[in-house]
Amino acid sequence: MFIGRNLKQKVSPWLLALVLLTVGSGCSNTSNDSSNTGGDTEQSSSNSNSRLAAVKNRGSLICGVNGQLPGFSFVDENGEYSGMDVDLCKAVAAALFDDPTKIEYRDLSAQERFTAVQSGEVDFLSRNTTWTLSRDTSVGMEFAPTTFYDGQGLLVTKASGIEKLEDLNNKSVCVLSGTTNEQNLADRMRKLGLNYTPVVFEDVDLLYGAYEQERCEVATSDRSQLTARRAVLSKPDAHQVLDIVLSKEPLGPLVANGDSQWFDVIKWVTYAMIEAEELGINAQNIDSFANTEDPTIKRFLGLEGNLGEDMGLPNDFAKRVVKHVGNYGEVYDRNIGKPFNLDRGLNALWKDGGLMYAPPFR
Amino acid sequence: MQQSEKVPFWRNSRAIEIVGQVLVLAMVIGAIAFLGNNLVNNFRRLNLSFGYNFLSRPASFGIANPPISYSPTSPYIRALSIGLLNSLRVMFFGIIFATTIGITIGIGRLSNNWLVRKLAGVYVEVIRNTPLLLQLFFWYFAVFLKLPKIDRPVIVGNIIFLTNRGLDVPWYEPSWRTGLALLTILGCILVAIVGWLKRIKAIEQGQNPQLWLWLIGVSAIAIILLFCFGIDWVIPQLEDKFIRGGLNLSPEFATLLIGLSIYTAGFIAEVVRAGIQSVNIGQTEAARALGLKPGMTMQLVIFPQALRVMIPPLTSEFLNLAKNSSLAIAIGYSDIYAIGNTISNQTGKSVEILLIIMTTYLTINLIISGIMNRFNSLVQIKER
Numbered sequence: 001m002f003i004g005r006n007l008k009q010k011v012s013p014w015l016l017a018l019v020l021l022t023v024g025s026g027c028s029n030t031s032n033d034s035s036n037t038g039g040d041t042e043q044s045s046s047n048s049n050s051r052l053a054a055v056k057n058r059g060s061l062i063c064g065v066n067g068q069l070p071g072f073s074f075v076d077e078n079g080e081y082s083g084m085d086v087d088l089c090k091a092v093a094a095a096l097f098d099d100p101t102k103i104e105y106r107d108l109s110a111q112e113r114f115t116a117v118q119s120g121e122v123d124f125l126s127r128n129t130t131w132t133l134s135r136d137t138s139v140g141m142e143f144a145p146t147t148f149y150d151g152q153g154l155l156v157t158k159a160s161g162i163e164k165l166e167d168l169n170n171k172s173v174c175v176l177s178g179t180t181n182e183q184n185l186a187d188r189m190r191k192l193g194l195n196y197t198p199v200v201f202e203d204v205d206l207l208y209g210a211y212e213q214e215r216c217e218v219a220t221s222d223r224s225q226l227t228a229r230r231a232v233l234s235k236p237d238a239h240q241v242l243d244i245v246l247s248k249e250p251l252g253p254l255v256a257n258g259d260s261q262w263f264d265v266i267k268w269v270t271y272a273m274i275e276a277e278e279l280g281i282n283a284q285n286i287d288s289f290a291n292t293e294d295p296t297i298k299r300f301l302g303l304e305g306n307l308g309e310d311m312g313l314p315n316d317f318a319k320r321v322v323k324h325v326g327n328y329g330e331v332y333d334r335n336i337g338k339p340f341n342l343d344r345g346l347n348a349l350w351k352d353g354g355l356m357y358a359p360p361f362r
Numbered sequence: 363m364q365q366s367e368k369v370p371f372w373r374n375s376r377a378i379e380i381v382g383q384v385l386v387l388a389m390v391i392g393a394i395a396f397l398g399n400n401l402v403n404n405f406r407r408l409n410l411s412f413g414y415n416f417l418s419r420p421a422s423f424g425i426a427n428p429p430i431s432y433s434p435t436s437p438y439i440r441a442l443s444i445g446l447l448n449s450l451r452v453m454f455f456g457i458i459f460a461t462t463i464g465i466t467i468g469i470g471r472l473s474n475n476w477l478v479r480k481l482a483g484v485y486v487e488v489i490r491n492t493p494l495l496l497q498l499f500f501w502y503f504a505v506f507l508k509l510p511k512i513d514r515p516v517i518v519g520n521i522i523f524l525t526n527r528g529l530d531v532p533w534y535e536p537s538w539r540t541g542l543a544l545l546t547i548l549g550c551i552l553v554a555i556v557g558w559l560k561r562i563k564a565i566e567q568g569q570n571p572q573l574w575l576w577l578i579g580v581s582a583i584a585i586i587l588l589f590c591f592g593i594d595w596v597i598p599q600l601e602d603k604f605i606r607g608g609l610n611l612s613p614e615f616a617t618l619l620i621g622l623s624i625y626t627a628g629f630i631a632e633v634v635r636a637g638i639q640s641v642n643i644g645q646t647e648a649a650r651a652l653g654l655k656p657g658m659t660m661q662l663v664i665f666p667q668a669l670r671v672m673i674p675p676l677t678s679e680f681l682n683l684a685k686n687s688s689l690a691i692a693i694g695y696s697d698i699y700a701i702g703n704t705i706s707n708q709t710g711k712s713v714e715i716l717l718i719i720m721t722t723y724l725t726i727n728l729i730i731s732g733i734m735n736r737f738n739s740l741v742q743i744k745e746r
Contacts (some may be wrong), residue, residue, distance in 0.1 A: 111703045115712045118408055139710030170604040172426075172527060177691075177700065186424045197527075197576050198424040199614070201694045202703070208693070213507040213697035215526060215613065217603075327655030338611040 022352035036197040044330045050261040052312050055123055059103040063089035064122035067107035068204040072128045072227040081105050084335040087325050088147060088253055088270065089282045093126070094324035095269045095317035109202055114139050117158065117256050121297040124266050126253040130224065135254075145274075146252040147328075148336075149346035149355055152184050153223035155230060156268045158240055160217050165192060165244060172197040172216035174207050178294070181221050184247040208233065222249045227340050235303075264311055271358040272318040275300060276327035278349055278358065283326040300361045307361060315316075328356060399711065416709050417442075423704060425696050427610055438705050445698035446722060450617050452697065453684045453726065460683060461625035461676075462629025469660065471635045482631065489628030494686055498621040502693045506613035512603050521597050523605050526613060530598040533609035543592030550581040550588070557581065566662065614695035618687065626683045633679065637672035638664055669741045677734040681727045688723070700721055 055061055064087055065073035073083040081089075090100035106122050113129065118120045118140055128150075131134075131143040156162045162171070165188065175182050177200045189196050199216050201207040203214040208229050211219040219226065226241045233239055253270060255263050276282065279297055281289060289297055302315035309315050325331060329349075336342050348354025371377040405412060417439040424434055429447045432440060470482035489497070507524040512514050516524040523530040534540045553575075561574035598608030641664050649659040690697035699719055706715035 028401055081379070092743055111707050114710060115708060118410075118710070119404070136709070138410075140410050170606075177704045182423045182704070182710070186422055189424070190434055196424070197426045199426060200696060200700070200704070202691050202700070206692075206694070209503060210507060213503070213526065214511045316653070 020055060023150045027346045031145045039058075048285075050312070051120075051123060051255075051259050052262045052265055055096060055262075058205075060104055061089065061093045061096065061130040062104045062106060062121070062123045063092075063111060064106050064108045064116050064125040064127055065089065066127045066204070069128060069225055069228060070232060071224065073105075073126070075107075082330055082335070084148065085128060085253075087331045087335065088126045088273075091273060091321045092269050095265070095272075095313055096319045097322075098314070098320050100324040110176050111202055114141065117141060117254065120256065123262075124253055124255045128225065129253055129254060130222075131254075132180060140160070140257045141254045142257050142263045143356075144253045144255070144263070145270045146250040147270060148224065148251040150222040150224050150249040150251050152181050152220060152247040152249055153226050154244055154246075155211070155219040155221070155239060156242060157214075157238055159238065160315070162217060163242065165246075166194070169194045169195055169220060170196070171218055174199045174201065174211045174216040174219040175220060176200075176204060176207055177202050179221070180182060180247065180249065185220055188246055204229075216221055220246070222251070223341065224251075224336065224340075227342060228336075233338060243352055261312060265313060268311060271316065271322055272300075272321050273325070273328040273331060273359040274317065274321045274349070274356050275361055277329040277356075278351065281322055281327060282330050285324060286322050296361070310358045405713075409740065410710065411549055412714065414714055416711055416714075419709075421705070423708070427612055427615075427699070438709075441701050441705065442698060442718065445696060445701035445713045448695065448720045449690075449697040449699075449722075450726070452615070452622065452687045452690070452695075455619055456622045456626070456683050456687065457680050457730075460626035460630055460679070463623060464679075465634050467627060467631035467635025468638070473633060473639055481628070486631050487627050489625055490632070494621065494625050494720065495689060495692060497625055498617055498693055499691060501621045502613065502617040506617050507735050509613070512605075515600065515605070517600075523598055523600060525605075527605070528610045529616065529720055530605045530608050530610050530611040532595040533607075535594040535596050537594050540593045541586050547585050547588050550585045552587075554578050554581040565658075610697070614690070616692050617693050618690050618695050618697075621681055622686055624699035625686070629679050629682075631678065633672050633675045634668070636675075637668035637670075640671045644649075666741070670743070673734060673738040673741065677731055677738075680734065684727055684730060685723060 015023050037133045060181050063086075065081065065083075066075055067075050067081070067082065069085075071083055073081060073085040075081055089103050089105070093103045094100045096102075106116065106120070108116050108125070108127060113125055113127055114135070117125050117362075124144075125141075128148070135141050136143055154162070154168075162168065162208075168189070172288060173185060173266050175185055175198055182198070182200065185196075185198070197216075199210065201210065207219065210216065212233060219229075223241060223245065230236050230241060253266055255266055279300060281297070281300075286301075289301060290303075292298060292301075292303075293302065299307060302308050302317065306315055308317045311317075314320070326334070332344065332347060335358075337344065344352070344354060348356065350357040418437045420435050421438050421441040422434045423441070425441060425444055428444045429451070430440075430444060431637055432444055435481070446473045467482045467485055471486065473479045507523060507526045512525045512527050518524070521532050534544075557574045557577040561571040561578070564571040564574060598610075600604045618733050645663055645667065646659060649663040650656075654662065686697040687697060691700040691703060692698075702715045702719045706712040709715075
């Protein structure tokens with residue numbers, strides 16, 4: 001008994017430290033374990049162990065979305081997801097399973113998103129995320145093509161009389177934590193030598209709730225988000241999104257570093273939607289191309305060659321994407337163009353003076 | 363006799379004890395090794411590196427109302443220390459408020475007055491049985507953001523401004539005059555405390571406490587005079603929808619402080635009630651028989667004895683308050699957890715930040731429980 005007690009007394013501080021360490025590393029790991037439910041142990045570079053195989057085995061796609069942003073990803077009162085980011089999830093599911101409903105959505109906050117990808121809790125992230133150098137390198141992400149070229153804007157009440165950036169001196173600004181917006185704002189204000197009070201929220205709904213209660217004169221975020229959220233404020237006409245653009249915000253899907261096969265899938269599914277628009281193929285007319293003689297379209301739809309199979313996808317993946325989800329133009333109009341009256345602008349095809357450009361499907 | 367010496371080891375209680383402990387230790391080490399290995403593998407898979415060098419890089423995000431000077435060019439470590447100070451501020455005042463409210467409510471639950479008793483009961487049941495997060499949202503959206511807007515603030519005596527941007531109060535300007543005044547005030551407070559203790563001693567020994575009361579009164583007047591005229595105050599000024607100068611207590615801070623205090627007070631009230639009820643009724647009867655008034659009975663006889671029972675559960679309420687302060691992130695208050703989250707999001711160093719935050723909370727809580735344990739041993743019965 002005495003020995004036992006002595007041992008215990010000696011060990012206890014160490015046990016404490018050890019327990020601390022376990023939990024510390026455990027937090028970042030438990031989520032990883034849960035992602036491996038598909039029975040895979042992921043290793044980089046070897047193709048058979050790509051996340052692609054895991055997703056196929058699982059039979060469904062786990063897609064990280066925002067869930068609170070109309071136009072991009074939004075849950076309606078029936079629990080249905082809709083929006084441009086959601087359509088990208090659907091496009092990937094359609095390419096993999098020919099069924100755009102085989103998706104598990106995970107609502108992620110701006111804070112949670114990168115950890116969720118790093119730890120493998122989600123297969124990929126389609127959550128209006130700005131492509132930056134540090135996120136691409138030190139955060140360990142891999143960005144697929146930009147699906148929406150955005151810029152940071154300012155939402156103000158018309159009564160406030162704020163028209164330009166200089167008017168923000170001594171004002172309170174509501175901003176979402178962990179976003180590029182938070183940093184851009186700090187940069188711009190520093191450059192102009194202005195003094196401001198940031199009010200930083202973690203939750204989008206809370207941010208606009210506090211803004212409506214006039215906790216801050218200004219809410220800042222990507223312009224598309226401000227436009228979308230303005231539409232659901234209680235008095236949209238009392239507010240306006242200023243014409244000022246503070247930054248470049250290329251938004252797109254992303255996956256974790258070190259799995260190029262899975263990255264290719266996301267990348268080329270995204271390109272398939274853009275290419276389909278360029279080729280004039282949409283969800284309605286796609287069946288009429290079954291007997292086409294155009295070799296580009298034949299290759300694209302998988303009637304010729306084996307572009308899909310080489311990637312580990314069915315050969316007709318692009319056809320499935322367009323059939324179930326539509327081409328980029330349809331997706332844009334359905335989610336953003338029509339509801340919010342937003343022009344294509346930079347998001348038009350390269351042929352029409354925009355930036356949407358898919359490399360050749362060859 | 364020979365046989366008894368040859369007890370097989372699986373029936374030897376000492377051997378079993380040692381083997382059991384070795385097994386548990388092996389399991390713990392195994393679990394740690396497994397998790398650690400997992401972590402290392404994942405870091406390698408994602409090409410991430412582990413290290414704290416990033417702390418000296420500029421933070422490049424803004425923080426409202428920093429308690430120490432801060433700009434977006436300051437390093438991450440400074441941003442984290444602001445978070446720490448903000449957390450400590452809430453914990454410190456939260457513990458004081460929660461204890462004060464909790465003791466009041468706890469004693470109220472045992473009041474002879476029916477209304478007071480019932481009101482205290484309702485308070486405890488409502489506060490204890492609803493989630494803290496919900497209460498915080500209530501305080502934030504239904505109370506503090508409903509205060510008057512910035513264009514028509516409530517002004518008290520032209521020095522205090524109340525809006526839904528927060529409470530703006532005068533604040534001292536650092537100068538030698540202010541420093542001197544603050545030191546003198548501290549001295550007066552010490553004198554008053556000594557006077558209070560002497561007064562209690564005088565009452566206990568049946569002497570006249572009048573002299574000590576005078577001492578307390580004089581130092582109180584000195585404190586008030588010094589406070590009003592000795593310190594260089596910066597008075598907030600309202601100018602074009604902006605309040606300049608003074609100290610701004612943001613609605614986020616107020617929400618967290620009030621929310622946490624009210625919530626924890628509900629639990630502390632029950633601890634206080636249990637402590638008081640644990641004191642034998644005979645103590646009250648004896649005190650009354652000696653002619654002590656009910657207030658004095660509570661203060662001098664019941665409460666000191668109840669403290670012995672109250673302190674251990676009180677400690678865990680304080681620890682809970684400290685940990686619950688991390689809910690600040692939900693209502694936009696920049697505590698260490700919120701700032702840590704922002705930094706981990708910007709830099710991708712989630713494991714490193716997680717370790718920093720955990721170590722911080724662990725240290726704070728070990729300090730709190732250390733202080734409370736010391737206090738506990740002070741109030742225990744001293745056997746001579």
